[in-house]
Amino acid sequence: MTPPILSVTKLRTSFYNDGAWTPVIRDISFDIAPKTTVAIVGESGSGKSMTALSIMRLLPGGNSKVEGNITLAGRSLLDLPEREMRNVRGNEIAMIFQEPMTSLNPSLTIGFQIAEALMRHRNMSLTQAEAEVIRLLDRVRIPSAKSRANDYPHRLSGGMRQRVMIAMALACKPKLLIADEPTTALDVTIQAQILELIRDLQDEDGMAVLFITHDMGVVAEIADRTIVMLRGDVVESGDTADIFANPQHAYTRSLLSAVPKLGSMIGKTRPLRFPLVDQQTGIAAEPPEGIDTVEATKPILEVKNLTKYFDIRKGVLRGLAGRVHAVENVSFNIYPGETLALVGESGCGKSTTGRSIVRLTAPTSGSIRLAGDDILNIEKSSFRDMRKRMQMIFQDPYASLNPRMRIGESIAEPMIAHGTETPKRARERVSELLKSVGMSGDVYDRYPHEFSGGQRQRICIARALSLGPQLIIADEAVSALDVSIKAQVINLMLDLQERLKLAFLFISHDMAVVERISHRVAVMYLGEIVEIGTRASVFGNPQHPYTRRLLSAVPMADPSRRAGKKRLVNDELKSPIRAVDYQVPIRQFKQVGPDHMVQEWGAEWG
Template identity: 55%
Template sequence: MSFTQDHYASLSSSVPGLVLPEKRVVEVRNLSVYFEQQGLRVDAVRNLTFSVDRGETLAIVGESGSGKSVTSLALMRLVEHAGGVIHQGDMFFRRRDGHVLDLRGARQRVMRRLRGADLAMIFQEPMTSLNPVFPVGEQIAESIRLHQGMNRQAARAETLRMLDLVRIPEARNVLDRYPHQLSGGMRQRVMIAMALSCKPSLLIADEPTTALDVTIQAQILQLIRVLQREMDMAVIFITHDMGVVAEVAERVLVMHRGESVEAGSVGQIFTASQHRYTQGLLAAVPALGSMRGQPFPAKFPLLNQDMLPIVDSAPQDTVPAQAGPILQVSNLVTRFPIRSGLLNRVTRQVHAVENVSFDLWPGETLSLVGESGCGKSTTGRALLQLVESQKGNIIFNGQRIHQLKGSALQRLRRDIQLIFQDPYASLDPRLTVGFSIMEPLLVHNICRRQEAEKRVEWLLSRVGLEPEHARRYPHEFSGGQRQRVCIARALALNPKVVIADEAVSALDVSIQAQIINLMLELQREFGIAFLFISHDMAVVERISHRVAVMYMGQIVEIGPRQDVFERPRHPYTRKLMSAVPIADPSRRQREQVLLVDEIPSPIRVIGDEPTTAPLVQVGERHFVAHHPIAGAY
């Protein structure tokens, strides 16, 4: 069936007395959405009203569960597929040809024609949005053929143009690659190219940068702004990051528990917000530079039930004065083989970690920072021999551990524990959280079951949960609560070192602050040393005693946190700092130093050894790699 202008006009005329302002693209009035499961009704969105004009960006902000994403799914009419019911309200949408549609009353066959053409969406996780069995070029071309009626050759040419438009280097070579062969930033740019390929009237971006590194995030935000101006497109940007809001939005809608609690211009929201929840969201934002002049870590100010800040941010020096390092790593090298050819020989290697050296003291937090693929997570896993290293020495508590096997390695893992990024993936969904916490105690024969149950209750109380939570399963907790369970499990064996691998990256800012404060409390109480792996520079600034910056598998700068953040010496460190979004819309036009290209590939042919730059001392315990990055040093 062909959808003619007359057909859309007839849909428009079915709304009696409808008059939209000339530039209005979307108008939502009194929208309410609920979900029903096992006889229980949950109101996800209640009486929501907003509008977006052509060329304008509306940011919808709020914590997880506030109804932001449900609102976007309702606009796309995808919420019904997830079990939701739109039981009240109106949603009007103006197509690029000027015709106005009643989205709530539109049939699904009309919506299928609309989605991807006039109404496009970028999802949070591109890997789950792209089909893993088709090249990315074919997936973009399919959308172009479907909505624009082009033949295969013309669609491929338009796909190449779109990949160039979203600044993908060597776009012609990317056409035939599969999603898993691209980095996170490249995949997200492919999603943007697909969403914009049919020149939509409205782009909905649902947390498109949450899991991305700061430099890639800055590029994506900048790219969306540029393309919006070129296409005169309306944008709804859904996020919980107020720094991102300050970078992209003209107007802001704040949601809490399914309702709009405040709306206004970005300047009004940031400088004269009226609602306590909005004020609380802004107060919880980790601001880069907030620790200036302070050498030691300090807690985030938390919010009470009235959304007012509770100031408890006294700095803490938890490193004993005369103690020696508990962990010493020297010249660590970790490479992964790539096999190819008829005989399946190793022809290339991924140089993940190259000659990395650092020390970690009891009670200290050393943060490893850098973009995806820089080797920071591999470094953490190599310490526990979860990945095999080819060279280097690791000394823990005076004992060389690099070649430990069997029971000796198991004893080591009692003292070095790991907290993963995704708590849901690292907890067995078939086990209660109480048993998940208890299991290490039983495996290592620390105590009998009855004593272990008492320790589980104590651990849960220490991480801010109730003893009765031990009988619940992982899916019954929020993301922040699940991460608390993972911290309790890591602490069960009284470890001396905890490796936190992106432990708070996917959490809302208020939950993030609670988890960081909990880690600082436990460090003060038990003298735990943390190796904190992250790409969030504002969080790193708050929690760290020292910081090591990694690039292409090498440490390019390491030193006291105050020196690295206030006086960064390496150009790559300065670029990381420059890319952090600042929660201040008045500074939106500041000059940014951005990495415009992808990080070079760490894959090398056999025999092509990388050059390791020597670290030169530039201050007390402050070392910088002596080599050029991007032609400057």
């Protein structure tokens, strides 16, 4: 039997607080063999990342304590002096973090940052290191590696930056790679490419991988063995296929039930709430379906030929050098009580479309009507009243809330500013709104940092509802949430839609969630809608090659289907930057079914 690369026995990590040691990880044990991947899964606060930091000995020395035994290729890491441990980090153990932009130095080229590790750990000269950098960038499939080595991090997409982090991690040929949520913030196609890349490199080098995530779909794609953590304890562990086929612990069953499964909506005409499983009993309540689109002769929102360009100016005189064609001739309607999902990869123009509708950015051309009223040509003084009828929920709830304001004040502020409620009545209304989103009204005086991510998103939804809107634009509103919290927030949105007949523009790159929540779907690519139709028709009969590519990249929460999955084309989303004299081609659409239109495509899609 092959000896393990990493062996962890009875790992216990504690922090000193209020005169006592408080354990946050309790008696964890596992092994990782060469060429195998062990996934640690669980929600935020379960101890996943703390386990990785304990292995790397990256916790603060004064108030933390790591006990147990951690051996790497037979050598005890906890007994090493700090000087020797520094040689282990980056050399024998490498780590990839969730957000590559915060892990890369923005003032240094990516090539130099990788070369620095090679010179430090492998004693290479600068010339040798530069040649090795190009080989590593080629290996992680970064096109034009020689020229891209001189780029700064901000010039690369999120997927490319994550590839740079993988190249840096692999530079010293580590025995163990720790990947801490490396794909959470990435688009579904880029995520699939990164997972493929890690598997390929693992096979080539015999590397062991510790993969930390809360996404059970990703676990099914990559892990040989799985460890499920809850509040610092291991509640279940075993072969990934066995855990998915026959989960024993109620918490594991709750995680698996909250994973949106592509294809689960076949035969259903309406959105469907997630079944919420009791973490103590493992019993799931059968969810009711959402509402049909409210029968209405007039749409609540009409968008026609919406276009948004951003000018690029260069030189001393700031001459016009080009334009970013962020949104190009986009048209759609949304009816009361309906959810239209706008999907596509980062940079396709989804968020710019949403921000243009609420006039957070000024469109270049086109028309937008809310209940028949022209939004773009209305006076600013009148638009203030119109803005009450449409609200926006953003991806990061913490960034959306003022950290110095009590959450009750944040929710009451729009009502007082618009004069819809007196300060006294506003406080009563805040309590009603908090209860409507499943929170207690007595949290009025607490601050944003005192709440979890899911609770903060509920607070943002309560604030969005405070002015009684007809339309809510949800811009990646659930993408940063844990799977069970995501399910709760989506169920809440469907409840509110049913009760208040709200219309949603749901902006997302998560196709499995979109299938669950939407009535209709519009697929965007490079600023244009390439396919639009009912949810059943777009998911059941996708026509455009880009739509099919998005759907094929969705992780399947079924390890048994891993082997038969096709490899992806590793293309990055093309640049939307155009020359000043660029002429927008005339697009032709064809109808392929009732309320299902697709843009005709050329030879570039095959």
